[in-house]
Amino acid sequence: MSIAKSKLLKKIFENYPNFYKKDLEKFFNIILDEIKNSLKRGERVELRGFGIWSTHTQKPRISRNPRTGEKVNTPEKKTIHFKMAKELFKKINKKDE
16 A cells, blocks of 8 residues: 555644645655755765665666567666665564554
8 A cells, every 4th residue: 555645745734733734745845855856966865763765876788678589778777775774674564462
């Protein structure tokens, strides 16, 4: 099950009813934009207790089209890598007692 941005904003608003919805949405968008911009610059983003985002560069290579078997040049590209924090790992894997 996934959670949409709108549902996440709704939950934040329910927890903080003293703030305007538009202000919470603006604040949330600023955070997401800063994460995106940092990753674009090649910096790593760390939210303690949650995890770390970083970019990895895949080297250019010659790959193969699985349907036709034809060789295809694949250019260099960046991918996003996420490593969760130990606290988040423990919380996710905690057995209900």
